[in-house]
Amino acid sequence: MENIRLLLVDDETDFRAPLKKRLARRGFVVLEAGDGDECQAVMNNASVDVVVLDVKMPGMNGIEVLEWIKENHKKTEVIMLTGHASAVDGVEGIKKGAFDYLTKPLEFPHLVQKIEQAVEKIRRDAEKQQEAEFKTRMEQQMISTERLASLGTLSTGIAHEIDNPLAIIKESAEYMRLLLSKADHADMPRKSDFENAVGKIETAIERAKRITHQLLGFVRKPETFFAETDLKVLVAETVEFAAKGAEIKGIQIVQDMEGVNGTIWSDPYEIRQVLFNLLTNAIHAVESDGTITVSLKGTDSRVMLIVEDTGKGIPKENLGKIFEPFFTTKPPGKGTGLGLYVTCGIVERLGGGIDITSRVGKGSRFQVALPRSRKACENMGDNKELCVDILNKIKGDPAK
Ligand SMILES: Nc1ncnc2c1ncn2[C@@H]1O[C@H](COP(=O)(O)OP(=O)(O)O)[C@@H](O)[C@H]1O
Ligand SMILES: [Mg+2]
Numbered sequence: 374m375e376n377i378r379l380l381l382v383d384d385e386t387d388f389r390a391p392l393k394k395r396l397a398r399r400g401f402v403v404l405e406a407g408d409g410d411e412c413q414a415v416m417n418n419a420s421v422d423v424v425v426l427d428v429k430m431p432g433m434n435g436i437e438v439l440e441w442i443k444e445n446h447k448k449t450e451v452i453m454l455t456g457h458a459s460a461v462d463g464v465e466g467i468k469k470g471a472f473d474y475l476t477k478p479l480e481f482p483h484l485v486q487k488i489e490q491a492v493e494k495i496r497r498d499a500e501k502q503q504e505a506e507f508k509t510r511m512e513q514q515m516i517s518t519e520r521l522a523s524l525g526t527l528s529t530g531i532a533h534e535i536d537n538p539l540a541i542i543k544e545s546a547e548y549m550r551l552l553l554s555k556a557d558h559a560d561m562p563r564k565s566d567f568e569n570a571v572g573k574i575e576t577a578i579e580r581a582k583r584i585t586h587q588l589l590g591f592v593r594k595p596e597t598f599f600a601e602t603d604l605k606v607l608v609a610e611t612v613e614f615a616a617k618g619a620e621i622k623g624i625q626i627v628q629d630m631e632g633v634n635g636t637i638w639s640d641p642y643e644i645r646q647v648l649f650n651l652l653t654n655a656i657h658a659v660e661s662d663g664t665i666t667v668s669l670k671g672t673d674s675r676v677m678l679i680v681e682d683t684g685k686g687i688p689k690e691n692l693g694k695i696f697e698p699f700f701t702t703k704p705p706g707k708g709t710g711l712g713l714y715v716t717c718g719i720v721e722r723l724g725g726g727i728d729i730t731s732r733v734g735k736g737s738r739f740q741v742a743l744p745r746s747r748k749a750c751e752n753m754g755d756n757k758e759l760c761v762d763i764l765n766k767i768k769g770d771p772a773k
Contacts, residue, residue: 377492378420380404382412382438383427383454395481401488409433409441416446423472423491424451425484428462436465443470448498450491454479525718528698532588539581546574587711588698598640599747604676605635608667611645615652623661626652629668637676638747643719644678650712651680651739657703658684658737671745675725678741686733 379401383389386407393403404419406412408430415421424442428435439451453466453474463474472491475483549571552558561567612626619626648667655665663683670677687695694700696717701710720727724744731737 376402377488378402378404378422379488380406380412380415380421380424382406382409382424382430382435384408384430385427392479392481392484396485396488399485409438412438413441416442416449421446421449422495423488424449425488426451426453426471428453428455428459428466436462436469439466439469439471448495450495452484452487452491524698525714528588532585535581536585536589539578539585542574543578543582546571546578550575584709584711587709587715598642599638600641602637602639602641602644603635604637604644604669604678605630605633607641607645608635608648608669608678611648611652612667615649615656618653618656619665622656622659624656624659625664627664627666629666633669633671633676635669635671635676637743637745639723639743643723644743647716647719647741648678648680650716651741654712654739655680655682655684655737657707658682658686660684663736674745676743676745678743679738681736681738683736686735686737687729687731688733692729692731 377400379396381389381393381396381403382405384407389405389407393405396403404415404421406415409432412424412426416424426435426438426442430438433441435453435455439453442449442451450472451466451470453463453471455463455466455474455476457476460474460476463471463476466474472494473487475487549567553561553564553568553571558564608628608630612628616626652665652667659665659682665683666679666681668679668681670679691700691702696713697710698714699710700714701708717727720741720743725742728740728742729737730740
């Protein structure tokens, strides 16, 4: 610890002034107070590491001042000064949280030694607190990683189970359609009601299929297909595909890919899916007249695909949840809550990572980093950044 800050609290100026000089010569920053009130005023305005506190003072006595310090400035250590006859006050002080007590007349080296011991305790306490905070953070991270993993296993299991009966319902609906279209049903009573009902079943099946399809998209697909891919072409195509939805809302999608090498060794289908998911979210988040910017940035080893919007932003309390399956803030029918969950799975599979910056009312920025070369992809088991890790970084850094 550098610049250790001491506060001498004693009503006798003749005692305080020379002591202050000697302590300052030892390299301490020394503040002074003549009584309890002054002590409170000083401590409310400046940080103090160690207080050297006289027990016998007019006004608030030392024990009362000690109680106030321990209540309001827990990290500050207090060394009590008592008269020979009143060592019992020192013992009382220790009971109330003082670091130790010394009796007057003071031996200067003793005082310095005591101060150094108190500072050492402050340092150890700070270390302990840091360790405890680190442990809590690690525990939280493990819980959220496990939770994501088990949610993933559960939901993909359910998706598989639902796919089978869904296929049977679909087949039966098709069969009903076929029957209804036959000539011998031409005069069937209330035929159009039946047709409408079958239509509703078909729409519902489509919706359910979309959900199971997205969910299963998170499972490691053995057919992930890596190839040399031109990201500039891929981005332009995908933006064109998404542009219709944007146009309707009067949103402009800007592409910024000038002077970047867009060649990457990766799976173009998967990247398209990622970009499409991010664009869809951005379009949902932006009001009319807003802008979405898709940009590419790159180094020799990585390519950054960035989707930035001027939309409503993501509240801090949601940042930790948006990658969870089924987390959505959209009305039923509009959001499944699977887009980012799937995106996260894909990016992880491609050996990359996702970083998010968002400000409520200003907009959001999703940055996907992908390894550029074939070699980097082949070694990706060693260098991949899990989305979950990144999520925790976001949680831990409210400035983002
Ligand atoms: N660009 C964005 N701007 C604001 N909020 C977003 C953005 N992208 C994602 N979100 C939030 O994350 C949630 C989850 O997104 P996602 O997993 O794609 O599911 P869905 O889009 O179906 O709701 C969204 O409901 C929304 O609240
Ligand atoms: Mg979405």
